[in-house]
Amino acid sequence: MRLREGVLLAVLCLTLGRAVAQPVPAMSASAVQAAASAVEADPLLPGTEKIKTLRFKDDDEKKKKKPDDDDLNWWTDLLGNLSAGLRVAMWLVGAGLLVWVLLRLRDWLKAQPGSAGLAALPPTHVGTLDIRPESLPDDIGAAARVLWLRGEQRAALSLLYRGALSRLVHTHGVPIRAASTERECLTLAAQRLAPASQAFLVQLVTGWQGVAYARRALPPEALEALCQGFDAQLPAIAAGSTA
Secondary structure, eight states: OOOHHHHHHHHHHHHHHHHHTOOOOOOHHHHHHHHHHHTTTTTTOOOOOOOOOOOOHHHHHHHHHHHHHHHHHHHHHHHHHHHHHHHHHHHHHHHHHHHHHHHHHHHHHHHSGGGGGGOOOOEEEEETTTOOOSSSOSSHHHHHHHHHTTHHHHHHHHHHHHHHHHHHHSSSSSOOTTTOOHHHHHHHTTTSSSSHHHHHHHHHHHHHHHHHHHHOOOHHHHHHHHHHHHHHHSSSSOOOOOO
């Protein structure tokens, strides 16, 4: 821009000089503007040039950013983080208190005189075997003997084993569950049965496993002993109870 301004100034000076030296009429403003435009459009003259320079920021621009704003943002972020942490801590404390209350309530209910009614109900099936008393005949031993005489040895042993589990659960209070295995049933029953009854139960379970899993026939005398001694060793009414 400086070069162009200098050229325009030189043109104006020459024009004014001629006007003073020669008695010619004064040039109008439009004529001067036209002359300046002609000079500017001259291709022989250099055009404008833009130059970028580096300079330090003014101190006033630095002052625009107030330190108070940074402090305020810092405190806001801190309070936000603390608020999130406190919410998590409150949830954890609340969950812990709820678990503690439930445990104390369970212990209190167990300690009440009528808490026996809160015990888990006995299972209706152990595995696939129905052990409900109403699903079994009154004389389990005699019914098993009939099945055996018809050649249905597996059905006979299944009836005896079902009957034994039903008597253990409903008469002797053995805590057998739906998923209990034969070995678990024997272990649980040992705590409630007399030695003779436990020995009879071991013989019955062993015979049932041999017929059901190993496909091994039980000797007739062993099956007869199980049918005959069933009610004696595993009675439907517990000792000391009245019908």
